Amino acid sequence: MSFRKRMKKVLKQNPVYWVSIIFLLFIALLSLSATFLPIDPNATDVGNMSAMPSLEHLFGTDEVGRDYFIRVVYGGRISLAVGILAMLASTTIGTVAGLVSGYYGGVIDTLLMRLVDVLSSIPWMVLVIVFSVLMKPGFTTIIIVIGCFTWMRTARLIRGETLSAKERDYVTYAKFIGITNPQIIIRHILPAVTPTLIVTATANIASAIMTESALSFLGVGIQPPTASWGSLLQKAQSTLENAPHMALLPGLIIILTVYSFNTIGNFIRDCLAVEG
Template sequence: MKRTKAIRKTILSSPVYTFSVIFLTLLILLSLVAPLIPIDPNATDVSNMSQPPSWTHLFGTDEVGRDYFIRVVYGGRVSLLVGVLAMITATLIGTLVGLTAGYFGGWLDSILMRIVDVLSSIPWLVLVIVLSVFLRPGLTTIIIVIGGFSWMSIARLIRGETLAAKEREYVAYGRFIGRSSINIIFKHVFPAVLPTLIVAASASISSAIMTESALSFLGLGIQQPMASWGSLLQNAQNSLQRAPYMAILPGLFVIFTIYSFNNIGDMIKHVLQREV
């Protein structure tokens, strides 16, 4: 109850936080109810190609007459799904590696950090191109690529926080009385690094959405007829003169979604820090 009141107070204290919460709430709800909207995102209508926004088609139509509003909504479903699943994957791997390296140190820390350095040195675009040779471009591939190769920054952050947390008196006391390392890590060290982890996770969602948009824009991500915000931007390249809204609308959704997730991470961090 106290935490709920603190979160509500923090949301209302800043118009930036208020906007971010309202925007993401509406976006998530719209994505969830999208299948209930009686419009087929892949239905073409050659008599209404490239129509501007109107009451009939709120976001207009694309180059083959598909309703652009429902395309953007379904694109948001895919982009959010990629962001959340990639974030979960990257956070789990990064947290495990960071906690292990930071707490145990020594040769294990050295090996894990060298692996992180090697993976971080590989340009993600080169990595995706190589993987696309072995994996078919699509939703599953994009989640594997982004989630499986974006955890290194989280691992570094968690390792640094763990190095500081394990020197605290209550952690030293836990070791002194014979508590197991696993018990100390999850009962004392992990709560200490949680605020940083939450911010890193929210940034990871934003990064995953942006990366998916970039890859789909380059034709290496989501493939037609499935839509994502990135693939919509890629498809809009040939229609910028006659239908600029096809690029502006999904672009604004990408910008506001990334902005909102970053603000939500900062907000939760402030709430947790007040409780410490």
């Protein structure tokens, strides 16, 4: 059974997956179209500060008169970009570490897994906050920090899959005929662990978005005037009593986005599990 047919079968059995797919497509398209919207997210209007939602400003304005809707839309660009780029960094580091550790074993495996154990034993949020403070807060820093300190789970999963894959007959035969270890890893081991890798990557996007939101909420993430969903949530703390919608909107979007990415991971896992 082709992968497309598997997708159709899973979607037919679990229509709820459609909700997550449509929501993520909507958020992605809305965020990408932000550049074409005729509103400057940083344009202030001192005569229209902290305005309530209206036809002119769908979600009102913030404390300096900036249109809140457009800031949420632009915030989506930052949060999604952080999620995807941090996922690529985290997944790449974890995959390389897991493949090398699982395939070569011995001292290399011991050293890498002890490193994973040490980093995993320290609350990851503490590590991320400390390095975010030491480095200049901003978009690039937050991607580096998240990518460098959230790869351990991926490494463990890929190592486990590699230990299983390297015992298969075709890998043993490849070694017998003299194919080099790097070639075996790339041609045979990596394709075998790809299903696990894909599912893990979607979870890593959700985790990165949550981490960025938490860091921005604490003030050590994306810095003003640049908006992200987390920084908007942080700013909304002071307006909860008079304008609760300013916290509700980015908070709800973060929850739905994270849920949708996790659901997409389950969807891919189910597609790969369907028997041909």
